[in-house]
Amino acid sequence: MPSLAGRAELRRYSRHLLIPEVGLAGQEKLAAARVLCVGAGGLGSPVLAYLAAAGVGRIGIVDDDTVDITNLQRQILYGTADVGASKARTAAERLQALNPQIALDPIPVRFDAANARELVRLYDVVVDGTDTFGSRYLVNDACVLEGKPDVYGSIFRFDGQVSVFGAPGGPCYRCLYPEPPPEHLVPSCAEGGVLGVLAGIIGTWQAAEALKLILAIGTSLTGRLLLVDALDARVREVRVARDPHCPLCGDAPSIRDVTEAPTAPPAARRVPSVAAADLDALLAAQPAARLIDVRDPHERILGSVPGAIELPAGELEARMHELDTAGTYVVACRVGAKSRWAAERLRDAGFAKLHHLDGGLLAYAALTASFEMF
Ligand SMILES: [Zn+2]
Numbered sequence: 001m002p003s004l005a006g007r008a009e010l011r012r013y014s015r016h017l018l019i020p021e022v023g024l025a026g027q028e029k030l031a032a033a034r035v036l037c038v039g040a041g042g043l044g045s046p047v048l049a050y051l052a053a054a055g056v057g058r059i060g061i062v063d064d065d066t067v068d069i070t071n072l073q074r075q076i077l078y079g080t081a082d083v084g085a086s087k088a089r090t091a092a093e094r095l096q097a098l099n100p101q102i103a104l105d106p107i108p109v110r111f112d113a114a115n116a117r118e119l120v121r122l123y124d125v126v127v128d129g130t131d132t133f134g135s136r137y138l139v140n141d142a143c144v145l146e147g148k149p150d151v152y153g154s155i156f157r158f159d160g161q162v163s164v165f166g167a168p169g170g171p172c173y174r175c176l177y178p179e180p181p182p183e184h185l186v187p188s189c190a191e192g193g194v195l196g197v198l199a200g201i202i203g204t205w206q207a208a209e210a211l212k213l214i215l216a217i218g219t220s221l222t223g224r225l226l227l228v229d230a231l232d233a234r235v236r237e238v239r240v241a242r243d244p245h246c247p248l249c250g251d252a253p254s255i256r257d258v259t260e261a262p263t264a265p266p267a268a269r270r271v272p273s274v275a276a277a278d279l280d281a282l283l284a285a286q287p288a289a290r291l292i293d294v295r296d297p298h299e300r301i302l303g304s305v306p307g308a309i310e311l312p313a314g315e316l317e318a319r320m321h322e323l324d325t326a327g328t329y330v331v332a333c334r335v336g337a338k339s340r341w342a343a344e345r346l347r348d349a350g351f352a353k354l355h356h357l358d359g360g361l362l363a364y365a366a367l368t369a370s371f372e373m374f
Contacts, residue, residue, distance in 0.1 A: 009101065013055055021217045027055060031102075033214040036060040036119060038111050038139050039129030040087040042199030043153050043206065045077040047127050050207040052095040056214070058103045059095065060123055063087040064110040070374070074196035111135060113258045116142035125210050127151045129203070133180040134260065140165055140173035141258045144249050149213055149222075153206040155194050158231035160202035163221045163240065164209055166249070170222035174255075175243040198230050271343040273356040274330060276363035282330065282355065289328040289353075293361070294342040299334055303365060303373025308332070313342045320349055328353040336360035 009027075016022045016030075033056050037044050040063040051059055067075070067082045067090060075087075082090045092106035109115065111130070120126055120142040128139040128150055136154070143150035143166040150165040152173060165172045205226070212218045227236045248255045274282050283289055293300070293308040294316065311319055313333070323329065329351065333339035336359045343356040357364065365373035 026215045030055045031057040034058040034123040035125045036123035037127045040091045042074040043203040044129030045075045046203035047207045052099045060105040061088045062107040062111045074199040113260045120146045144172045151206045151209045153202040155198045160228040162205045162226045167222040171240045171242040172249045174248045175246045271354045271356045273358040292331045294333045313338045325350045330355045332357035334360050
């Protein structure tokens with residue numbers, strides 16, 4: 001049993017000790033608690049900072065990513081000098097400096113089906129700071145199967161969501177959305193953008209839920225999905241009941257283990273993709289080939305492609321007739337999700353000589369000195 005009798009501890013946590021609902025007993029619960037934060041990005045940064053400051057005794061940080069300059073607009077654990085460094089390790093160093101009395105486990109690996117359950121099992125509460133549907137289902141599934149609460153958060157542009165899944169009697173993420181949506185229908189923050197401070201609003205809310213679960217105080221967000229609209233400053237609440245037919249937590253579950261979520265359509269339906277490194281060679285070998293840029297006009301201020309056909313994905317159906325079904329096209333967008341969708345629509349409409357730029361124009365820009373994009 002950890003002891004907080006030391007003077008330094010009493011001083012550090014004095015503002016918690018003054019709250020009757022926390023007090024010395026609560027602070028000792030925090031010191032004995034183990035929290036796993038999956039993802040140390042926009043949501044993970046405030047979650048980790050507040051959990052470390054609060055004195056959560058052991059914090060696991062899973063993230064295989066490195067710090068990128070585009071992260072700094074919202075991922076407040078990192079500074080400019082950290083660009084290129086491991087997020088898990090950099091976060092652990094920063095948090096250890098913030099609170100030397102806690103234990104930190106930097107886990108710089110990808111959270112995947114092979115390690116998800118084993119990692120979740122080692123902690124009491126899991127905070128989902130991931131940003132893809134695949135990872136979100138994986139966190140949810142591993143938590144339900146291991147009987148751990150999943151403090152969920154997600155952000156996009158001005159809109160955020162918070163809830164607690166997998167708590168006893170409460171619903172899970174699959175009760176709300178049984179299956180992941182096709183990936184191309186879901187723009188990511190890299191593609192759609194996010195207001196930086198929204199990560200702080202939602203992440204701190206997740207931290208509060210995690211602390212309440214550890215302290216066993218208040219009313220958790222179990223069974224309630226909070227919808228935060230930062231643009232109009234509105235918060236709505238949707239009730240989510242446990243679904244007895246849920247494939248994961250229902251009465252007759254069909255999911256008994258974690259799997260990697262399907263992220264790509266079956267091979268037969270896939271438009272062949274071209275790697276960013278091979279794009280120049282393809283265009284040189286097929287001089288008649290044209291690049292179709294399906295990004296929205298406002299995305300082009302971050303880098304435009306000279307000579308490309310500019311055809312936003314949302315106008316594809318209406319303007320498809322401007323293209324030649326016998327022509328050779330490479331469809332591209334920012335990160336390669338929207339373009340896959342657009343390429344499939346074109347193939348369905350009878351276009352045969354199609355390619356899809358894998359990784360999008362961002363990947364191409366990273367390799368091409370003459371083309372800059374952010
Ligand atoms: Zn469920």
